[in-house]
Amino acid sequence: MLPILPSRRDRDGAFLSYTRSICPDCRGLIDAHLVLKDGQVVMQKRCPQHGAFEVLVSSDAEYYLRSLTYTKPGTLPLAFSTPVVHGCPLDCGLCEDHLQHTCSPILEINDKCDLTCPVCIVRNQQRYQMPFEAFTRAVDGLVEKEGELPLLLLSGGEPTLHPQFFEFCDYVLRGPHQGRIKRLLVSTHGRRIAQSPGFAEKFKASGAYASLQFDTLKPGVYPKMRGVELLDMKLACIERIRELDIPTVLVPTLSKGDNDDEVGALIEFGVALPQVSSIVLQPMAHVGDGGDGYHRTPQGHRLTMPELHQLIEAQTGWLKADAFHPVPCSHPTCYTATYLFRLDDGRYKPLPDFVDIRQYLDAMANRAVMRTDESLERMLLDSITELWSATKVGEDASEVLASIKGFLKETFSSRNPLTPDQIERVTEARSKAVFIHAFMDAWDLDVTRLKKCCTHYVLDDGRLMPGCSYNNLYRQQDRRFFPEARPGGLVSIDG
Amino acid sequence: MIPGMTIPGTTDPTAAAGLLAGRRILVTGGSGGLGAGICGVLAREGARVAFTWHRDADGAARTAAACGPEALCIQADLRDPAAPGRVVEAVEAAFGGLDALVNNAAFSEAVPFILLDDAELDELMQLNLFAPMRLARAALRPMIRQKHGRIVNVSSFVGSRTLPGPVHYAASKGGLEGFTRSLAHEAGPYGVLVNAVAAGIFEGGLKHTIPAHHQARYLQACALGRFGRPEECGELVAWLCSDRNTYTQGAVIVQDGGTTG
Numbered sequence: 001m002l003p004i005l006p007s008r009r010d011r012d013g014a015f016l017s018y019t020r021s022i023c024p025d026c027r028g029l030i031d032a033h034l035v036l037k038d039g040q041v042v043m044q045k046r047c048p049q050h051g052a053f054e055v056l057v058s059s060d061a062e063y064y065l066r067s068l069t070y071t072k073p074g075t076l077p078l079a080f081s082t083p084v085v086h087g088c089p090l091d092c093g094l095c096e097d098h099l100q101h102t103c104s105p106i107l108e109i110n111d112k113c114d115l116t117c118p119v120c121i122v123r124n125q126q127r128y129q130m131p132f133e134a135f136t137r138a139v140d141g142l143v144e145k146e147g148e149l150p151l152l153l154l155s156g157g158e159p160t161l162h163p164q165f166f167e168f169c170d171y172v173l174r175g176p177h178q179g180r181i182k183r184l185l186v187s188t189h190g191r192r193i194a195q196s197p198g199f200a201e202k203f204k205a206s207g208a209y210a211s212l213q214f215d216t217l218k219p220g221v222y223p224k225m226r227g228v229e230l231l232d233m234k235l236a237c238i239e240r241i242r243e244l245d246i247p248t249v250l251v252p253t254l255s256k257g258d259n260d261d262e263v264g265a266l267i268e269f270g271v272a273l274p275q276v277s278s279i280v281l282q283p284m285a286h287v288g289d290g291g292d293g294y295h296r297t298p299q300g301h302r303l304t305m306p307e308l309h310q311l312i313e314a315q316t317g318w319l320k321a322d323a324f325h326p327v328p329c330s331h332p333t334c335y336t337a338t339y340l341f342r343l344d345d346g347r348y349k350p351l352p353d354f355v356d357i358r359q360y361l362d363a364m365a366n367r368a369v370m371r372t373d374e375s376l377e378r379m380l381l382d383s384i385t386e387l388w389s390a391t392k393v394g395e396d397a398s399e400v401l402a403s404i405k406g407f408l409k410e411t412f413s414s415r416n417p418l419t420p421d422q423i424e425r426v427t428e429a430r431s432k433a434v435f436i437h438a439f440m441d442a443w444d445l446d447v448t449r450l451k452k453c454c455t456h457y458v459l460d461d462g463r464l465m466p467g468c469s470y471n472n473l474y475r476q477q478d479r480r481f482f483p484e485a486r487p488g489g490l491v492s493i494d495g
Numbered sequence: 496m497i498p499g500m501t502i503p504g505t506t507d508p509t510a511a512a513g514l515l516a517g518r519r520i521l522v523t524g525g526s527g528g529l530g531a532g533i534c535g536v537l538a539r540e541g542a543r544v545a546f547t548w549h550r551d552a553d554g555a556a557r558t559a560a561a562c563g564p565e566a567l568c569i570q571a572d573l574r575d576p577a578a579p580g581r582v583v584e585a586v587e588a589a590f591g592g593l594d595a596l597v598n599n600a601a602f603s604e605a606v607p608f609i610l611l612d613d614a615e616l617d618e619l620m621q622l623n624l625f626a627p628m629r630l631a632r633a634a635l636r637p638m639i640r641q642k643h644g645r646i647v648n649v650s651s652f653v654g655s656r657t658l659p660g661p662v663h664y665a666a667s668k669g670g671l672e673g674f675t676r677s678l679a680h681e682a683g684p685y686g687v688l689v690n691a692v693a694a695g696i697f698e699g700g701l702k703h704t705i706p707a708h709h710q711a712r713y714l715q716a717c718a719l720g721r722f723g724r725p726e727e728c729g730e731l732v733a734w735l736c737s738d739r740n741t742y743t744q745g746a747v748i749v750q751d752g753g754t755t756g
């Protein structure tokens with residue numbers, strides 16, 4: 001009788017690409033594979049000490065593959081800070097191999113906060129207060145590396161609790177770099193704006209934008225995500241924003257099973273509020289307190305890009321999944337966006353509905369804010385000509401044409417001469433952006449995404465750190481927040 | 496004396512009192528931009544300046560202050576076909592005559608041609624082309640009577656070049672240049688010199704209708720590497736309005752810092 005030979009089995013997914021990641025347990029650097037499996041993309045990786053891990057990267061493999069096809073060369077910063085020695089992500093700062101300049105810098109000015117949100121991606125130690133000199137040094141270094149910046153985000157902690165908060169705002173907007181940093185955003189829970197009329201008025205006068213954490217419109221959700229019920233305070237904050245006309249970015253953190261049924265309502269809320277220029281949806285990353293204090297693993301809680309696009313379509317009806325496109329300045333899995341244009345009748349229409357999509361992506365390349373430059377002009381002119389010459393001009397087409405015309409008359413008329421800055425504001429008032437920004441955690445960290453990251457933490461030693469490498473690998477070693485942290489490099493298990 | 500000339504060799508009375516001493520000059524659109532710059536230079540050169548304004552009362556007050564106590568400040572909507580006649584009458588009544596007219600007031604907006612309706616085409620043409628023609632017609636009566644006059648039309652470098660720019664605006668300036676040339680023939684024999692200045696980009700309201708990337712391209716091509724200042728246009732206009740100009744007629748003089756030449 002012939003011996004029964006063991007039969008070979010296939011792997012459970014098709015290999016797509018190789019990358020590097022970290023072990024969720026020990027944070028050691030390890031190899032990882034992206035694999036097509038059951039119509040999804042998963043990351044499979046193995047730590048010699050802690051075993052194998054499989055994490056969901058994209059709920060729709062087809063979308064994922066399609067999204068990779070649009071890529072543009074990144075823009076170099078004026079200067080890098082660190083040489084390439086060990087390879088990504090061990091040389092952060094930006095190293096000379098980093099593929100994108102800084103579009104969205106984040107500067108943490110404290111780590112004191114009066115909330116202890118389970119979903120917070122920072123692990124506040126309640127001790128650090130950035131000295132003024134360190135702040136100016138960090139801002140100076142940033143301007144040196146970028147020249148001009150569309151925005152700077154002050155974060156923390158709760159930055160509005162910093163005693164020199166308004167001095168910082170002055171330095172950025174009216175100091176030696178006046179005009180170089182176009183918008184100053186302040187990441188805030190909104191309590192001081194809601195509860196202190198004097199503070200709210202000063203905030204308005206400072207010229208900063210409130211980047212307001214705003215997760216829900218229903219009672220019962222904040223206690224779970226933020227530790228206490230905040231709904232009344234958030235709505236009071238919105239009232240102040242409305243009264244004082246404070247420019248605002250609405251930032252919902254989305255957690256599957258907690259508030260993913262409200263994505264549509266949150267978008268509608270932001271669209272209806274004139275002060276809101278953009279809505280930034282942040283699917284929860286399991287990092288910092290969000291990792292430890294919330295769900296033990298992201299398994300079952302991860303909201304990936306295509307899933308979120310579908311939820312938005314299902315819950316709004318008018319904002320279709322295909323209106324969202326990767327923002328070409330970063331990796332397609334990190335950032336997608338759509339720009340909405342306000343029609344004269346008050347409705348918002350996604351730009352991709354009426355412009356050429358390639359031109360649209362070119363016009364939006366390597367930037368965070370819509371600007372009236374050559375590519376936008378070309379896109380609008382072509383779209384006007386296409387809509388106007390179409391044999392059948394639908395009701396919407398004539399409304400769109402009339403609205404674009406109204407916009408041009410508002411912006412480029414000698415009767416109402418505007419400076420370039422004013423033109424930018426009018427453009428901003430005519431449009432809103434919906435961004436989805438997916439931060440990574442130790443589970444899905446992927447160095448190919450890190451390499452093209454354009455959201456960078458500004459450190460006081462002059463380094464700029466891609467957001468997810470800082471949060472997952474470097475934050476714990478930052479002596480400002482963790483004075484006892486041992487100095488030295490990161491662990492690399494396989495090298 | 497040959498109309499429009501000073502006799503060579505005679506002492507020039509303008510040398511001390513200014514190039515335009517005693518000349519009565521009407522400038523349209525003097526409340527801001529190029530018009531304000533032009534008014535300032537004309538007044539400096541001794542002219543008695545009358546200017547129109549439409550909506551910018553503060554700007555008008557500033558120009559009036561810069562032009563001295565004799566300045567005449569007239570509010571008028573020059574899109575109205577009856578306004579030019581009334582404006583010229585007012586200047587004649589106040590100054591006892593009119594020696595020069597500077598057609599400067601204009602309007603533009605960057606809207607693609609295919610989106611412009613008839614009312615918008617009409618509105619722009621009324622101000623940019625028909626008002627200068629109506630003003631010139633009214634001003635020619637006293638000028639021809641005295642066998643001396645100067646008309647300067649402020650045009651633009653998009654008037655006769657293939658450049659990106661609002662189509663209706665370019666057409667109005669093209670029309671203004673044709674008007675300048677032919678009127679020079681008709682009015683020249685009566686001592687009236689008619690010319691135009693085709694301005695490049697100057698600090699002024701019209702500059703704001705030009706998107707920043709087009710402005711940047713202009714600066715790159717500009718031999719002087721900068722935008723024009725309103726008073727620089729004023730210097731040229733002052734000379735064209737003066738008796739020093741005796742043989743420049745029907746010309747469209749490009750003043751663009753060496754951008755398109």
Ligand SMILES: NC(=O)c1ccc[n+]([C@@H]2O[C@H](COP(=O)([O-])OP(=O)(O)OC[C@H]3O[C@@H](n4cnc5c(N)ncnc54)[C@H](OP(=O)(O)O)[C@@H]3O)[C@@H](O)[C@H]2O)c1
Nearest residue numbers: 524526528529549550551573600601651696697699700701
């Ligand atoms: N600026 C440039 O770059 C540029 C380039 C080429 C040619 N130009 C020419 O230079 C001239 C002046 O341009 P600018 O840039 O100085 O423009 P501006 O600053 O907008 O000034 C326009 C003037 O026209 C007056 N005006 C507007 N609408 C009027 C109306 N309906 N009735 C009467 N007056 C009216 C305005 O009066 P109120 O403000 O009081 O309403 C103002 O005094 C124009 O002929 C323009 O075509 C300018």
